[in-house]
Amino acid sequence: MTDRSTDRFAQYPLDKVHRLFEPGPVVLVSTSEGRRANLMTNGFNMPVRHSATLALVVGPWDHSYTALRETGECVIGIPGRELLETVVDIGNVSGADVDKWDRYGLTPAPAATVRAPLVAECFANVECTVADDRLVDDYSLWLLRIERAWIDPAAPAGAEIHHRGDGTFSANGERIDLRARMTKWEALTHD
Amino acid sequence: MTDRSTDRFAQYPLDKVHRLFEPGPVVLVSTSEGRRANLMTNGFNMPVRHSATLALVVGPWDHSYTALRETGECVIGIPGRELLETVVDIGNVSGADVDKWDRYGLTPAPAATVRAPLVAECFANVECTVADDRLVDDYSLWLLRIERAWIDPAAPAGAEIHHRGDGTFSANGERIDLRARMTKWEALTHD
Numbered sequence: 278m279t280d281r282s283t284d285r286f287a288q289y290p291l292d293k294v295h296r297l298f299e300p301g302p303v304v305l306v307s308t309s310e311g312r313r314a315n316l317m318t319n320g321f322n323m324p325v326r327h328s329a330t331l332a333l334v335v336g337p338w339d340h341s342y343t344a345l346r347e348t349g350e351c352v353i354g355i356p357g358r359e360l361l362e363t364v365v366d367i368g369n370v371s372g373a374d375v376d377k378w379d380r381y382g383l384t385p386a387p388a389a390t391v392r393a394p395l396v397a398e399c400f401a402n403v404e405c406t407v408a409d410d411r412l413v414d415d416y417s418l419w420l421l422r423i424e425r426a427w428i429d430p431a432a433p434a435g436a437e438i439h440h441r442g443d444g445t446f447s448a449n450g451e452r453i454d455l456r457a458r459m460t461k462w463e464a465l466t467h468d
Numbered sequence: 469m470t471d472r473s474t475d476r477f478a479q480y481p482l483d484k485v486h487r488l489f490e491p492g493p494v495v496l497v498s499t500s501e502g503r504r505a506n507l508m509t510n511g512f513n514m515p516v517r518h519s520a521t522l523a524l525v526v527g528p529w530d531h532s533y534t535a536l537r538e539t540g541e542c543v544i545g546i547p548g549r550e551l552l553e554t555v556v557d558i559g560n561v562s563g564a565d566v567d568k569w570d571r572y573g574l575t576p577a578p579a580a581t582v583r584a585p586l587v588a589e590c591f592a593n594v595e596c597t598v599a600d601d602r603l604v605d606d607y608s609l610w611l612l613r614i615e616r617a618w619i620d621p622a623a624p625a626g627a628e629i630h631h632r633g634d635g636t637f638s639a640n641g642e643r644i645d646l647r648a649r650m651t652k653w654e655a656l657t658h659d
Contacts, residue, residue, distance in 0.1 A: 301491050320490045334515075361644060368652065443484075444645070447642070
């Protein structure tokens, strides 16, 4: 891990982190069991509380499950279009078998508050700790506390990619600006 | 309510319902307290289990919360681009004050398994019952059982709209087909 790889990141305000998840991105989840870091692809995620809590589905069938259980920490990286083939490939293999960082040429970069690494090639990364695991046994559903967030200030808005759930994906198209219409939610619209 | 308004809908297979939510749509949640139906706008939702379970954030600050608590039922409607201004307007007013169906010219259509109505103008509707409310008190997070789903077969794929969390929205742009690459998840890629 080198500090150089995180030079592209600036801290992203916690009260805007929902903007990274509400649109429905496909993400990479980074975990670390001691010396060994792992990555998985995930499409089941959402904001739960503005600036505080995310929900994420990681099941016992995922190799990352054990690390999340044992360490209570992960980083969620949000990839852009240029990483999408890699993101799909990562979803096809298990960290039990291969070092995905090495195989796919991804760079683990040090996080500030957790041991799991940031994914330097993602345009945004969110450091998380487990906030509530009551629904993990029955639903593989983790509630995560948002600890710190990072963004590449040069990344265009809406760089995330949406999985349509069938192996096809959507990039974002037309941006529709209805901020002036959000009269009740004006506070959400500030830059 | 007339049956006519649901003529456009065909039943949508439950094992594909995650395709409606995984991309991250802004949705309308329909509830019914006895004779009175209500609608709310929601951007915090995701699939939890393929074909079985969804997660949705509805808090006590939402008028629909009481109906969801009392009836244990709702319908989630997924609007297309042509409904987006209405969806934002619905998010600005409370069902405690106005009949949103009437004010916004939306048509409640009978559901098959719940009393909450489908939104005839949405291109897809999913009938849900509450599966687990353990995280409602602390996180306003509801787990919903998927009971039945409907789609307008004429709706284009990817008609959903993504809220970027700040009053701007994204329509879907380029469709990227990586089905051939989903070797581990080939079963998800079938039509």
